[in-house]
Amino acid sequence: MSKFLLLTVREIQERLGQKGFWYMLVLGPVVVLLILVALLKAADQGKQELQVLIADPGQIMDHRLMAQEEKYIHYYFIDDYLELTEFEKGKAYRDFDVLVELNEKVLNNKKCFVFYRDQLGFDARIQLKFEVERRLEELIAAQHSSLSAATFRQIKQGIIFDFRDLKDPKNESKEANAWAGFVLGAFILFFVGLYGMTIFRATVREKSNRIVEVLLASVRPQQLMLSKIAGIGLVALLQLFGWVLMLTLGFVLLRETLFVDILDPSHWGQGGPERLNPLSTLVFEQLNLPFLLLHFLVFFAASFLFYGALFAVLGARSSADADGQQFLLPLIFLVSFGIFAGIYAIYYPNTTLANVMTYLPFSSPVLAFITLAKGASVSAYTTVLLSLVVLLASALLLLKLAGRWYKNSILKF
Amino acid sequence: MIKVVQISKSYQRKLVLDDVSIEVAKGQIFGLLGPNGAGKTTLIRMLNQMLSPDAGQLYYDGQLLQPSHLQHIGYLPEERGLYKNMEVRAHLIFLAQLRGLSKAAASANVDHWLQHFDIQDWRNKRIATLSKGMAQKVQFIAALVHQPQVLILDEPLSGFDPLNVELIMNEIKALKAQGTTIILSTHNMKSVDEICDHAALLHQGTLLAQDSIFNLRQTHAKGQIFVRFKGNMLSFANALWTDFTLLSQHEPAEGLFECMLQIRGERTVNDLMRSLQDQVAVEHIELLLPSMQEVFIDLITQKEHQDV
Numbered sequence: 086m087s088k089f090l091l092l093t094v095r096e097i098q099e100r101l102g103q104k105g106f107w108y109m110l111v112l113g114p115v116v117v118l119l120i121l122v123a124l125l126k127a128a129d130q131g132k133q134e135l136q137v138l139i140a141d142p143g144q145i146m147d148h149r150l151m152a153q154e155e156k157y158i159h160y161y162f163i164d165d166y167l168e169l170t171e172f173e174k175g176k177a178y179r180d181f182d183v184l185v186e187l188n189e190k191v192l193n194n195k196k197c198f199v200f201y202r203d204q205l206g207f208d209a210r211i212q213l214k215f216e217v218e219r220r221l222e223e224l225i226a227a228q229h230s231s232l233s234a235a236t237f238r239q240i241k242q243g244i245i246f247d248f249r250d251l252k253d254p255k256n257e258s259k260e261a262n263a264w265a266g267f268v269l270g271a272f273i274l275f276f277v278g279l280y281g282m283t284i285f286r287a288t289v290r291e292k293s294n295r296i297v298e299v300l301l302a303s304v305r306p307q308q309l310m311l312s313k314i315a316g317i318g319l320v321a322l323l324q325l326f327g328w329v330l331m332l333t334l335g336f337v338l339l340r341e342t343l344f345v346d347i348l349d350p351s352h353w354g355q356g357g358p359e360r361l362n363p364l365s366t367l368v369f370e371q372l373n374l375p376f377l378l379l380h381f382l383v384f385f386a387a388s389f390l391f392y393g394a395l396f397a398v399l400g401a402r403s404s405a406d407a408d409g410q411q412f413l414l415p416l417i418f419l420v421s422f423g424i425f426a427g428i429y430a431i432y433y434p435n436t437t438l439a440n441v442m443t444y445l446p447f448s449s450p451v452l453a454f455i456t457l458a459k460g461a462s463v464s465a466y467t468t469v470l471l472s473l474v475v476l477l478a479s480a481l482l483l484l485k486l487a488g489r490w491y492k493n494s495i496l497k498f
Numbered sequence: 499m500i501k502v503v504q505i506s507k508s509y510q511r512k513l514v515l516d517d518v519s520i521e522v523a524k525g526q527i528f529g530l531l532g533p534n535g536a537g538k539t540t541l542i543r544m545l546n547q548m549l550s551p552d553a554g555q556l557y558y559d560g561q562l563l564q565p566s567h568l569q570h571i572g573y574l575p576e577e578r579g580l581y582k583n584m585e586v587r588a589h590l591i592f593l594a595q596l597r598g599l600s601k602a603a604a605s606a607n608v609d610h611w612l613q614h615f616d617i618q619d620w621r622n623k624r625i626a627t628l629s630k631g632m633a634q635k636v637q638f639i640a641a642l643v644h645q646p647q648v649l650i651l652d653e654p655l656s657g658f659d660p661l662n663v664e665l666i667m668n669e670i671k672a673l674k675a676q677g678t679t680i681i682l683s684t685h686n687m688k689s690v691d692e693i694c695d696h697a698a699l700l701h702q703g704t705l706l707a708q709d710s711i712f713n714l715r716q717t718h719a720k721g722q723i724f725v726r727f728k729g730n731m732l733s734f735a736n737a738l739w740t741d742f743t744l745l746s747q748h749e750p751a752e753g754l755f756e757c758m759l760q761i762r763g764e765r766t767v768n769d770l771m772r773s774l775q776d777q778v779a780v781e782h783i784e785l786l787l788p789s790m791q792e793v794f795i796d797l798i799t800q801k802e803h804q805d806v
Contacts, residue, residue, distance in 0.1 A: 091595055099583060295579030299640065302546040302573040303596035305565075496548060 096316025114331035138181040143189035266458025267427045270451030280321040281396035288400025307488035314393035390480035394487035401494040427451035446479040499524040499679045505554035516703045529690045529697035530683040536700040569598035572646030576653040582626040597644035611639045652683045687791035715787040721761035722786040729778030737777040741765045
């Protein structure tokens, strides 16, 4: 076995022998899935089961609401006013979550009160308003004109101004996708930062416990540095694969259990699936996940080499962990810069600065994923590939330079 | 076996080795001596190819020192370090493999040395659980597990209790007997006196002296003689005349005296014996050679006086 391989295998064995690795392997995806479930559930507030009592003393609605009622909101009517204290405390009304009070002149004064026991989610409010309003619109149209409800709504509806990029008139590059790409790119930097810190700490530890002097009597410093980056990088990849596997299983499980209605159009409310749950639609429908994952691996490897060399050099220049924290600060700024560059590029995608940052190795992983997630055109994909070439070339150059810096620093105790 | 020819090295314009030349013969125990900051570690790192000289050459067995020679060199650095999470046997095998041994050979050698030092019970212990002395022993094994032809030991005795010092000293002697060339850097001058054949003394990057231990001690002998005799102290003192000065005297038993004398002028031990032969019964007479500690101090002091 070559010395490089020996060192790399030892590095891998050490990481795999640590409980922290296995905890992270399991806990990481679990936490991500829990956050995702929380987000999906939060975005799914409209689907909370609601029992709505409509107090309609004027019997304006005629005990009727929509032709097709929303399955999660159930409406009941009484033909009289109801005291709030009675609604709140009366045994007969205990099962109702919401009281909609329609006064007799509601068609004229256009004001109705909605009293709730627990806060209503955003979607629930919209849905409830939408369904009551549509019925009232029918009644208003019938009372004041000979127009059909549909014509009345058409007249009532304001004109929508849809701003679109001339280069993307079909609006194919959606902003939500861009944010999803941003999250993936930021995830690369997060992982690189996380395991870069491991490289840093491992280098400092080897230096401070002086094993480095024993090792350097057998291997070249560059070999030692590269094996460390490779070993820890492979462990990071292994963890990443574990995460991807567990997250994929988790997504499938979520789709089959908690979010079964995502692909079922009969469950879509007004406005299609986006209206029902934009986040779940984005995750499950709009992103080309295999395509993104493939690029994720490539960009991850290139970024890891680039940042890994920097972290290793900083470790070699530090004589103790505490000492190294000062050196780490600029590196954390660089990682943060990549993330801020991504946010900037979402809002100002065609500026000169955004174009420059596309090729900067510090920010290119995030910007590339924003482009990829939006569904890259041929020219945009060429830009992504070019930025990858620049990133790889920078990583190789930096590894060469870092090898020298590492050699000059590692034996200075 | 090892030849250092006119080596110079600077760090940030500070000269740490200045035109140093040293030769270590095969099978020798060579003491590399000098106060802190003398340049010993720099020279040792060069021999291990961790550093390159600015000028000069290093030779291994007549060839310019090359990376391939590293597998024939063992190194125990002064500042020891091991991976704390690794087990003793696995760690030793790992280090032996880094020195070029196959896994099978490394395993066999490690088992041999663990048995040799009677520490087989430690084989599966994690390094973190070992005491300092135990870890030192593991490191000593790590330095020689690949059966090097040249063994460089930097302060090999530090951290050991007296029993283990004895053990390591005997091991070094045994290695020498097997033909291993040993370079020993130490501040423990007693061990230099005891086991080194040759020594070189470095001071502030320059070579002050290099010779066999005997020659170094003889060169720095101060002409002092130890005499033990039976008889009369007055007769003894009279026999010295003006050729020898009595420095001290001690009477360990009735009529038995031990004295320290200082030779004056060109007199020798033979002259003293001739003067004493009819006066007292000499039991023991010895020209005292300085210890390596005294040689060390003497050389450093001389150099510092010269510099002043």
